[in-house]
Amino acid sequence: MDEFEGRELEGQEERRGVAAEGIVDRREHTRYAVDAWAEVMVKDGTMLFRGRVLDVSAGGCYIETEARLRLAPGTPVEIVFRAHDRVLKCDATSRMVRTRGAGFLFEAMTPKVRAGLEGLIAELSREA
Incomplete structure (x- = not known):
């Protein structure tokens, strides 16, 4: 059993809320709430962490974690996540890092x- 399974991470509902007033959302793709687990490995091997994927789009995802993240924007990573009986492995870069998680932009993917x-x-x- 996964160490995070069955536990609600604090702030999830806040994270899924709308952007704060006055902040412009520059995303190109619609985000969809998802309940999935991910493993993220920094490409240079300095960090590996697990977290919960809270939302996903064609362009990226947000992963909430209890790990203490020290990622600069643009850090290349490899993400493996499991959702709806699918396992997806893709390259991404960190876009923003918060206290309890980080947003990632997907890079080129295989077909x-x-x-x-x-x-x-x-x-x-369809579920939304």
């Missing part, structure tokens, strides 16, 4: 991974 992500997003959009 198979892209198809898996698009299938997941299609399922999530």
Whole structure:
């Protein structure tokens, strides 16, 4: 059993809320709430952490974690996440880091991974 399984991480509902008033959302893709688990490895091998994927889009995702993150914007990572009976492995870069998580921008994907992500997003959009 995963060490995080069954535990609600604090602040999840706040994270899924709308952006604060006056902040412009510059995202290109619609985000969808998802309940998934991920492992993130910094490409240079300096850090590996697990977390909960709170939302995903065609362009990236937000991962909440209890790990103490020391990531600069633009840090290359590899993400493996499991959602809706799918396992997706993709390269990404960190975009913003918060106290309890980080946002990641997906990089180039293989056609198979892209198809898996698009299938997941299609399922999530039907559930929304």
